[in-house]
Amino acid sequence: MNSDIKEVLVSEEEINETIQRLGKQLTEEYKGKNPLFVCILRGAAMFMMDLVKSLDFKMEYDFMDVSSYGGENTVTTGDVRIIKDLDTSVRDRDVVIVEDIIDTGYTLDRLVELFESRHAKSIKLVSFLDKPARRIKHVKVDYIGVEIPDEFVVGYGMDYDEHYRNLPYVGVLKPEVYSTK
Ligand code: PRP
Ligand code: MN
Ligand code: MG
Numbered sequence: 001m002n003s004d005i006k007e008v009l010v011s012e013e014e015i016n017e018t019i020q021r022l023g024k025q026l027t028e029e030y031k032g033k034n035p036l037f038v039c040i041l042r043g044a045a046m047f048m049m050d051l052v053k054s055l056d057f058k059m060e061y062d063f064m065d066v067s068s069y070g071g072e073n074t075v076t077t078g079d080v081r082i083i084k085d086l087d088t089s090v091r092d093r094d095v096v097i098v099e100d101i102i103d104t105g106y107t108l109d110r111l112v113e114l115f116e117s118r119h120a121k122s123i124k125l126v127s128f129l130d131k132p133a134r135r136i137k138h139v140k141v142d143y144i145g146v147e148i149p150d151e152f153v154v155g156y157g158m159d160y161d162e163h164y165r166n167l168p169y170v171g172v173l174k175p176e177v178y179s180t181k
Helices: 012-030 045-053 106-117 174-178
Strands: 005-010 038-039 060-067 083-086 094-102 121-129 143-147 170-173
Touching: 005 012, 012 045, 012 094, 012 121, 038 045, 038 106, 045 060, 045 094, 060 106, 083 170, 094 106, 106 121, 170 174
Parallel strands: 038 060, 038 094, 094 121, 121 143
Antiparallel strands: 005 170, 060 083
């Protein structure tokens, strides 16, 4: 295990089980609808790639980059900026927004509003992790992988100051990793 990690919250095995369960649920709902899966960079990239491999039906995917946290900050500002927009039109499409984590809810709330204004046919949300303790915007997440306590997590796509995204599990950082920065 990486020496900066205090504790593993979601193991590789639990990640795989979660992907299979979500894949089944999404297949029931979206088979035959040619949905557009939207990956929110960069955190959701690893989850998204595993998730789409578990789907056995016709679909498309695209990427969008938004940001709310700045630099080393571990708290959101509530300001969600579009850094890279979709290349695909969402008009009349069944859209599935894929996130790695929902924390305050600002990011997903803003994206739902945006895709509504672009006349998506339907919009549903899937998030690998849910941290309900920190919610400010009460957005409905249709598919949730794992609910976690109020701890700053890294790995499986999630970063602290852009590091640790490549860890194949979700872990909690040791406090000294923050304090020495
Ligand atoms: C993180 C995370 C979610 C969002 C969740 O992304 O990946 O996208 O914050 O927080 P919220 O519910 O409070 O909006 P971040 O902005 O850090 O960008 P990144 O994915 O590139 O790390
Ligand atoms: Mn993100
Ligand atoms: Mg981040």
